[in-house]
Amino acid sequence: MKDGKKTGEATFYNPIMKSGADPWVVRKDGYYYYMHTVGNAIQLWKSNSLTDLAAAETATVWQPSGGGPASSDIWAPELHWIQGKWYIYFAADDxxxxxxxxxxxxxxxxxALGAYKEMGQITDPTDKWAIDGTVLTKKDGSLYFVWSGWEGDENVTQKLYIAPMSNPYTISGNRVEISKPELAWETIGQPTVNEGPEVLVSDKKINIVYSASGSWTDDYTLGLLSADPDSNLLDPASWKKHPEPAFAKTDDVFGPGxxxxxxSPDGKEDWIVYHAAKTAGAGWDRNVRIQPFQWNDDGTPNFGKPVSTRTALALPSGENGRVRLEAEEAKLEGLLVKDREDASxxxxxxxxxxxARSATFNIEVEKDGLYTLALRYLNEGAVVEQLTVTVNGKLKVDVSLDAGFNGEWSNDYIPVPLKKGSNEVKFSGGDSWLSLDAIDVLPPQTKP
Incomplete structure (x- = not known):
């Protein structure tokens, strides 16, 4: 490929979303449906590729019509297919x-991207503060709602609760506490926090993976509860809390939760989708990452350690490869090639x-369409970098690259229209704090 080297088609780098928190992904009929907190509405992405979610079709499927009890601070939406319908669960306040x-x-x-009707609040008889609700379905079809809440009316601690459901939008019994912050790794930051419960079922265990410690700290982490499939899930004694974190920070990944x-697309691999702080001390400034995980013999998940943004990962099994163009092979103006071990x-x-500085790539595609360029970069400055992407000498796209990563790589996802055949794509701008590694050319979304 002229002015570009086609390499690394079977790998990708995190993050898959440059910004985002509370990611939720579900797969049905060959598509991935993705959501994260946007705060003032509920947005849904639809993709046939797990690593290309940033390039996916998207729609705002609900937003509040005005003031009211669910008009603000819309957090952690989740999409579930239950009993022949899509349901979205979310937290909101006034x-x-x-x-x-x-x-x-x-x-x-x-x-899933169509119209929805409001079914109202879902609550247990206490009607206390509640966020991060999800649905657990047993093999017999019985439904349970699991969420994070306060015991009383003050923010002292967040606990995990479970309650039975009579249908997908109604809690039909009392809440039962199944976890509270009590271990050292669960109690970093005040108030203390257990939140974000998510269900992960194997043949041997019903697992609830949850987030612990303050989400604003580098020590935000994942914990694990497990129960036997035939146990009484409304009995707190059925749930075993594992004494060590299931997924915790490393020297260069902070606040995974x-x-x-x-x-994976072919169903052969299991993947965890999570958010992490963009760098140490970034607090709620987070991005979204993925990696594969394995299973222990007892039916509990083995997530390993969060993978650094410096590390290339194999694409999910069954996912189409991608074209990677290395920046050092582009036509360069005012830019120097530098050795760097963690570059692709x-x-x-x-x-x-x-x-003046620019890197010009020649991108050949097989058909006209809207493609996405995943630009891997390192911005070691304290300010946002501004680039201009010029396509075939005409269309100009302004791009803002996040700042302050302290040596952590990031990706920006840039939609550009390309025509069949050869296309000249020029990246210009930026300052001496910015390093460009490569671009991955993500094809237009197709039907599975």
Whole structure:
């Protein structure tokens, strides 16, 4: 490929979303449906590829019509296919955190990106503060709602609760506490926190993976509860809390938490989808990452350690490869090639001087369409970098690259229209703090 080297088609780098928190992914009929917290609405992405979610079709499927109890601070939406319909569970308040409660939407069609009707609040008889609701379905079809809440009316600690459901939008019994922050790794930050419960079932165990310690700290982590499949899930004694974190920070991954789980396109692999702080001390400034995981012999998950953004991962099994163009093989102006071990080709391009700088790639595609360019970069400065992407000398796209990663790589996902055949794509701008590694060319979404 002219002015670009086609390499690494079977790998990708995290993050898969440059910003985002509370990621949720579910797969049905060959598509991945993805959500994360956007705060003022519920947005849904639809993709046939797990690593290309940033390039997916998207729609705002619900937003509040005005003031009211569910008009603000819309957190952690989840999409579930239950009893032949789509349901969306989310937390919201009236502008005051103390009023956070859980709400349900029900689909009016089979299209997950279609219309929804409001089914109202879902609550147990106590009607206390509640967030991060999810649904657990046993093999016999019985439904349970699991969430994070307060015991009383003050923010002292967040505990995990479970309650039976009579249908997908109604809790039919009293809540039962199944976890509270009590271990050293669960109690970092005040108030203490157990939240983000997510169900992960194997043949041998019903697992609930949850987030512990303050989400604003580097020590936000995942814990694990497990129960036998035939046990009484409403009996707290049925749930075993594992004494060590299931997924915790490393020397270069901070605050990994609020995960969801999904299969690879061919169904052969299990993947964890989670958010992490962009760098140490970033708090709620987070991005979304994925990696495969394994299973222990007892039916509990083995997530291993969070993988650094410096590490290339194999694409999910069954996912189409991608074209990677190394920046050092582009036509360069005012940029120098530098050796760097954690770059995809062992090299990056950057500049130590002021002045005009650009990298021009020649991208060949087989058909007209809207493609996405995944730009891997390192911005070691304290300010946002501004680039201009010029396509075939005409269309100009302005791009803002996040700042302050302290040596952590990131990806920006840039949609560009390309025509069949050869296309000249020029990246220009930036300053001496910015290094470019490569671009991955993500094809237009197709039907599975």
């Amino acid at each position: 502008g005051s955190n103390e009023t956070h409660r859980m709400y349900v939407l029900q689909s009016e069609t089979d299209d 609020h995960a969801s789980f999904v299969k 080709g062992g090299k990056t391009v950057g500049s130590d001087k002021d002045g």
